[in-house]
Amino acid sequence: MNLTLRIWRQRGPEEPGAMTTYEVADVSPDMSFLEMLDTLNEELILRGEEPVAFDHDCREGICGACGVVINGEAHGPERTTTCQLHMRHFRDGDTIDVEPWRSAAFPVVKDLVVDRSAFDRVIGSGGYITAPTGSAPEAHATPVPKAAADTAFENAECIGCGACVAACPNGSAMLFTAAKVVHLNSLPQGGPERERRVLDMVDAMDAEGFGGCTHTGVCTTVCPKGIPLASIATLNREYLRATRKGAA
Amino acid sequence: MALATRTPTKAPTPPAPGPPRRRPTTAAGRLWHSTVGKKAVMAVSGLIMLLYLVAHMIGNLKVFFGPDEMNGYAHWLRTIGEPALHHGWFLWIMRPVLLLALVAHAVAAYQLSRRDLAARPVGYAHRGRRSSYATHTMRWGGVIIGLFVIWHILDLTTGTVNPRGQAGHPYENIVASFQTWYGNVIYIVAMLAVGLHLRHGFAGAARTLGAGGRGRERAWTLAANGLALILTCGFLSVPVGVMTGLVD
Structure with a gap:
């Protein structure tokens, strides 16, 4: 496959950036999108040019480090992470636009790399439980109803890649925050901080400059882990409940 | 999650911290100052206006039963609550409630929209799939409905812009309004926007x-579609009735 790539190049956070065109030849349909970018970078290095910077780590679709907007869609045309997107989903001769996540809360560091530490601060504000650490607790010490375990697990799948923010027209982090709140608030272990958690995490989310939810639902359609829109409803319910209970 | 596996040569600029936000202590203050709470204000004010619209639409259907029934109904509205309430007081109690709901809805929408637009300062070069028509016309559709409310009050409440504008004769005023082309166009566009x-x-x-x-x-999606369809058809039946000569 021969492809034309238009990639966002930006030397640093304060530098101006632009879409730059590259030709990549002999791309195998079995390559992942990141391997295709590796091929381009090898060529750029051989030519003495600066390689394209992009985030990646596990390349197994479980860490959430990679993530770029491909042809206007977060993680590209398939519902998976960029590392698990294969070139067979493109056609020979295609022109592919590659851009970084765009959000005020995710400033561009370089090229396709953005700083997602805003998510870390949202997690730090309440995405934990208060429990003595050390040896693993006895598994049956705290009974968890099956339905609660299922809901918690479904939401715990969130890998914090930021695709929801990138896809949302408002750059909203509601789905991310919802996944974290619903995960911990569904479980008895998360009970002691149930109200505190949702209020603090929504406050932290707002303080980072993410937009609000307008229910477009695009966050769930791009989420590689399939976090459902219903989680946002649950987050809202938890928030209103905590406000009513007057947790200050 | 953005992992600390790389050491950026230049630390990305964190979002401007600004003065430390004083957390509102009352439940109402907390609601109004968070994106989730402000959205709840929009939801409740929207539902209040929706309840009014349902009653309004059902009342409009009286037009099909002739001038006596329509005008009698309009008169009855002013007698609700008598003798506990004075003549017309019920309407005058309802109007500030609706006005408050409208103002709260519009102010919250304006403030949230400002925030949403600021959350994506740099857009994508490659625009992705658009959300549904109903979703991406919410803001301007709301403005259109707001302007229509002003027109509608001048037309059929005060009678200022009505070709007939005779107080106490809503049936004749409605017919007069819908016998003008602009009366029909404005009304039909606004009702489609409402839907x-x-x-x-x-x-x-x-x-x-x-x-x-x-x-x-x-x-909920089905309920929303059904409600939108029923209300729009109900409201549109009046100008269609006048245009086809069913009401004259």
Whole structure:
């Protein structure tokens, strides 16, 4: 496959950036999108040019480090992470636009790399439980109803890649925050901080400059882990409940 | 999650911290100052206006039963609550409530929209799939409906712009208004805007108030579509009735 790539190049956070065109030849349909970018970078290095910077780590679709907007869609045309997107989903001769996540809360560091530490601060504000650490607790010490375990697990799948923010027209982090709140608030272990958690995490989310939810639902359609829109409803319910209970 | 596996040569600029936000202590203050709470204000004010619209639409259908029944109904509205309330007081109690709901809805929408637009300062070069028509016309559709309300009050409440404008004769005024081309155009455009606004807004309000959930998403979407369709058809039946000579 021969492809034309238009990639966002930006030397640093304060530098101006632009879409730059590259030709990549002999791309195998079995390559992942990141391997295709590796091929381009090898060529750029051989030519003495600066390689394209992009985030990646596990390349197994479980860490959430990679993530770029491909042809206007977060993680590209398939519902998976960029590392698990294969070139067979493109056609020979295609022109592919590659851009970084765009959000005020995710400033561009370089090229396709953005700083997602805003998510870390949202997690730090309440995405934990208060429990003595050390040896693993006895598994049956705290009974968890099956339905609660299922809901918690479904939401715990969130890998914090930021695709929801990138896809949302408002750059909203509601789905991310919802996944974290619903995960911990569904479980008895998360009970002691149930109200505190949702209020603090929504406050932290707002303080980072993410937009609000307008229910477009695009966050769930791009989420590689399939976090459902219903989680946002649950987050809202938890928030209103905590406000009513007057947790200050 | 953005992992600390790389050491950026230049630390990305964190979002401007600004003065430390003083957390509002009252439940109302907390609601108004968070994106989730402000959205709840929009949901509740929207539902208040929706309840009014349902009653209004049903009342409008009286026009098909002739001038006596329509004008009698309009007179009866002023007698609700008598003898406890003075003549017309019921309407004068309802109007400030509706005005408050409208102002709260519009102010919250304006403030949230400002925030949403600021959350994506740099757009994508490659625009992705657009959301549904109802979803991406919420803001301007709302403005159109707001302007229509002003026109509608001048037309059929005060009679200022009505070709007939005779107090106490709503039936004749309605017929006079819908015998002008502009009366019909303005009304029909506004009612289509109301339908689209409700179609997205009602399901969104359910989610905002935490009523949506696993398996209930579909039910709320169906309810929103049904409600939007019934209200739009109900309202549009009046100008169509005048135009076809069913009402004259």
